[in-house]
Amino acid sequence: MSKKITIIGSGFSSLAAACYSAKAGNEVTVYEKNATIGGRARQLKKEGFTFDIGPTWYWMPDVFERFFADFNKKPSDYYELIKLSPAYQVYFGVKDFVTIADNLPEIVKTFEQIETGSGKQLENFIKEAQSNYDIAIKDLVYRPGVSPLELITIETAKKVNQFFGNISSDIRRKFKNKKLIQILEFPVLFLGAKPSDTPSFYSFMNFADFGLGTWHPKNGMYSVILAMEKLAIELGVKIYTNSNIEKIEVENGTAKALIINGEKIISDVILSGADYHHSESLLDEKHRAYSEKYWNNKTFAPSSLLFYVGFDKKIQNVEHHSLFFDVDFDVHASDIYDNPKWPKEPLFYASFPSKTDENSAPEGKEAGIFLIPLAPGLEDTEELRNVYFEKIITRFENLTQQEVKNSIIFRESFCVNDFIKDYNSYKGNAYGLANTLLQTAFLRPKLKSKKVKNLYFTGQLTVPGPGVPPALISGKLVSELIEKNS
Template identity: 75%
Template sequence: MKKNIHIIGSGFSSLAAACYLAKAGHNVTVFEKNETIGGRARQLKKDGFTFDIGPTWYWMPDVFERFFADFNKTPEEYYTLLKLAPGYKIFFDQNDALEISDNLNEIITTFEQIEKGAGKKLEKFMATAKSNYDIAIKDLVYRPGESITELITLETAKRVNQFFSTISKDVRKKFKNKKLVQALEFPVLFLGAKPSNTPSFYSFMNYADFGLGTWHPKNGMYSVIEGIGKLALELGVKIETNQNVEKILSEDGFAIGLQVNGERRFADIIVSGADYHFTETLLPENQRQYSEAYWDKKTFAPSSLLFYVGFDKKMKNVAHHTLFFDTDFELHAKEIYDTPKWPNEPLFYASFPSITDEHVAPEGKEAAIFLIPLATDLEDTPELRELYFEKIISRFEHITNQNVRNNIIFKESFCVNDFKEQYNSYKGNAYGLANTLLQTAFLRPKLKSSKVQNLYFTGQLTVPGPGVPPSLISGKLVANLIKKYE
């Protein structure tokens, strides 16, 4: 039966849910508090430069293909993809860098050149990673996290030991060279937890990296949001921006609508793709499933300090995606997860989309995004932001052998306070709830409220977890659950 469904937020998971629910015949309205759609995947335009404010990595192209195929469409009908070669570059020190090819055979050759025997070991490791990918991404992540039985299959039973070992242990058993270890531990950082806390089964992220490659949507990741937004409109979804949701209206244990900009907007079903913790604060306390103590004990993915910088010249010695692992990875991880504080010497990441995409910077100029992973809920001041920009730009100049400080046209920053203010993000987290063993699948916050009927959740704090592809999947999962229960 056709229902009126209101969705809070317009990030990847919300837009995906909207598409599936509209396809099922429902009247769907999306309410976005900001001026433009996209949630954390918004865009900054300034002086002829264009930056993705949020996600910049396009991995797991098959998940996007599967999403569009559900509507008899292809990604190519909505945006253009370019495969990056190299996928990315990792600096360990000045004149000491590792380029990750767009071809697995070339990566295997590179590993063998760095450490004798590592090529064959990588080949074997990647066979397991691909097998895990086929099980996880083609099957398990499309289950709604309602019960432990979803994880119990013949294939997972064969791999039960992989849920009780860690990526870090597995990688370090096989590879001794520090550069190779860090290259293999890097992809699970997208899951929001330390490699030493991430189950071995998640090696499927290595297949996403080395096996499927790194891609760039022309005009940036925001073109993917625009594409899914266009699909939603084609399916009949109504999208309203500048709409601040102030309260979830309920009556006799049922969600009956939203209070938006002071106006009561009634609906049969409510779906929230906004921050899960924030969404529950829109309800009376006795209708919230999870207490403040519950959230406080959870392991959250990091926050970030981001800089969006326009340079008046092209950069040298860098790739589209460039990682700076020239400091102590384990110490920085401790400063995020174990003893939360501003890091002493942080690792950082830099993206230069204008290397690949002429549309994102004026000719002869460079658009750059710098990101430092941080603990959540840190003090965030303009002085601290400036101090850390100085730290990383000095290291950037030294490691890449170039002077760039005087070529900065402008820089904008985004940090903990902005995540809280603009996205109502719990403790200012950037990526949601980390995928540790005790925060996987049915152990994550539920898609369906147990306290309020016809209230549902989607996004990176519920199943399957952090990242853009999981967010798309989360939208499908919540739509399927609504079909099941409503």
């Protein structure tokens, strides 16, 4: 039977859920508080430059293919994908960098040149990582986190030790060179936890990196949002922006309506793709499933300080994606997770989409995105932002052996306060809940409200977890749950 489904937010998970729910024959409406759709994946356009405000890495192309295939479509029906070659570059010092190729055989050669014997070790490690990927991404993550029994399969039973070991120990047993260790530990940062707190099973991220490669959708990650919007509209979804949700109304234990810009919108089912903590704050306290103490005790993935910079010249000695690991990885990780504070010397990441995509910047100019991972909940001031930009741009000049400060046309920034203001993000987190052992699958906040009937949640604070591919999957899972429970 057709239902009137109202969705809060228009990020990846909300748009995915909207598409699936509309395909099932429901009347679906999406309400977005901001002026443009996309949630954290919005775009900044300025003086001929175009920046992805949020995600810039396109990994796990098979998940995107699977999403569009569910609607008899392909990503290529909506956007052009470019495989990055090389995938990315990692700087460890002046003229000291490692370039990661777009294929495993070349990466194996690179490892072997740095540490004798590591090439074979890498082949074995990635073979195991691929096995984990096949189990996790093709099966486990497509389960709704309702029961611990979802994790118990013939395949996972063979790998039970990998749920109790950790990535950091595994890598250090196989590799001794510090550079190689950091390169292999880097992908789990997308999961939002220290490698020492991330279960071994999550090595599947290394297969996503070395086995499947790094891609760029032409015109940026926002192309995927626009593709999903087009698909949703084709399926009959209505989308409204500038629609601030003020309250979720509950009658007799059932979600009945949203108050949007002062207007009451009646609905059969309410689904929130907004920040989970914020979504529950729209309920009267007695209807909330999770307390403030619950959220405060959770391990959150980092926030970020981001800079969007227009340069009046082409930047040299960098790739589309470049990581700067010239300072102590463990100290910065500790400043995020163990003793939250602004890092004295931060690692940082830089993306130059105009290296690949001429539409990102005017001819002869360069678009640069710089990101520093930070603990959520930190003090955020304009002064601090300025101090940290100066820190990283000075190091950037030194490491890449070029002068760039005088070539800056403009600089915009985005940090903790903006994550809170624009996305109602808990403590200004950027990536949701970390994927630690005690925050995996059925141990994450539920897709279906435990206290209110016909109220559901999707996105990075629920199942399956942080990242763009998991967000697409989250939308599919919750839409299936809605159909099953109706």
